[in-house]
Amino acid sequence: MIEVLGLTKRYGATVAVDDLTFTVEPGRVTGFLGPNGAGKSTTMRMILGLDAPSSGRALVDGRPYRSLDRPLRVVGALLDAGVGHGGRSAYNHLASVAASNDIPRRRVDEVLETTGLSDAARRRVGGFSLGMRQRLGVACALLGDPRVLLLDEPVNGLDPDGIRWIRTLMRDLAAQGRTVFVSSHLMSEMALTADHVIVVGKGRLIVDTDMAEFVRGSSRTDVRVRSPHGAELARLLTAEGATVVTEPDGALAVVGPDFSRVGEIAAAHGLVIHELAVRQASLEEAYLEITDESVEYRGDIAGADTAADDTTRGGTVRKGPRS
Template structure:
């Protein structure tokens, strides 16, 4: 388990992470979301001891990362796909990581096969595409067969088959009882992968909820009705004291309506319905609603907002850390972890085809 307690990080006058406290549970995929500059990368770097907190603490199974013996067997991480020495082959990169944590050499071949890089195992990483580099980073993160895995933008550069593979892999790892912590800006992908969400904005915790509860709390629900008898429908709704709004393409919507009761009302009044369906916001819409006051960079100018400029931002609060913090040479410092204990096939797509 990863546990953060009052974690704070300052860079001079900039408050990047502000008294952040949460736990990453086992057995589910936890999504880590936030606008650019929210402090996600800084938080993940502090988890791996790549940055030292100004105050507060973060522990992995009760210990700081720096106190873990053979850390790749505890936590595997992918923060930067290209954090590989360009002169090393894929095989040698994984081999030195394995030897640094007393991991058998045989694991290297297993991981190369798992991520689909066996055919390019002896090629130097400087010639790898973004997708190939991403696969190598995933292999590094799984090398020590850890109980905790942490990914930052894991689908970046992967082709559709690779995206499906890593999505299913994360779900399988969670199903085995492992801790899976993943950050991504792709809301559609996160909606398909994550069970639980931790959302931050300007370094502060905004939400720590299950996926369904997060969407429910940050969006409206409605029942959509479509009929060839609009006047009869509107009369029936009005008689029942039900407020209705116009929907798309001639439909009507009842906010927070009861699907069954509306269907029964239509039937009782002889209203023919062509559509009776529940409507709920997407994760992206709920996320935009939740973080509207925490966005640091806006389209149109790209200029950071001054402290206190965004609505709801307490006066004097510094904006979040710059969004361009690199992960550094995570493979050597942050360390990866190992393949799932149950069989997980590697994608069939050729790595060379990914861009």
């Protein structure tokens, strides 16, 4: 496993990572999330011994990375898909890396096949597209058949087929009992791939929990109900303290009463319901909600000041988009 213990990294007066503690366990994919500047890449670099911490420790299987005799046999990492001499072929690049860690040459052919690069093995890396470089970086990470993998933005440059491939690969590796630690800004992919999530902001830990629990805990869960008696139902629901928003298609978004209670209120007053469903927040919504105060670089969004003008407050129903 990976253990991060009180890890701190300062650059002068700037604290990039601030007393960070968490554990990445084997047998599952752990997503590492956070806004730009949150300290994710710096944390990964300290785990790999590329940056020295100001204080604290990062251990892999109970040892600092720098103490590993043949590190690629224990840890495989993709931090920068641009590494590798552009004049070398993909095969020669991997062969040189394999030789540095006493990895059998046959592994080069195996990882080229795994990553779909067999046909491009003799081509120079300098002519590779971003997606091909990304696959080569994954091949390098897999070269030592490691128990632990750290992948920073592994889907960058991949087409839809490549994204599906890397998603399946990460889940298969975790199912084999390996530790898979992956950083990404692509929330839709993390929702499909990760079992566990660690969220950081401004260098500090915000959340370390099961993915389903993280999404389920978002305050954005509501009940969607559609009825030809929408106005009357909204009045009854707000009388019970619910927050109700009328959506563009006329359905009601209800926060407060649970799914069953909304149905009971409608039934008690003889109101017909055409749709009644619980809507769970997406990973993106849960993530944006919990990291809102940790965003350092925020651009203006046109219309943002008026987006909430039509929301319901204090039991008053107004038409408007759901936030």
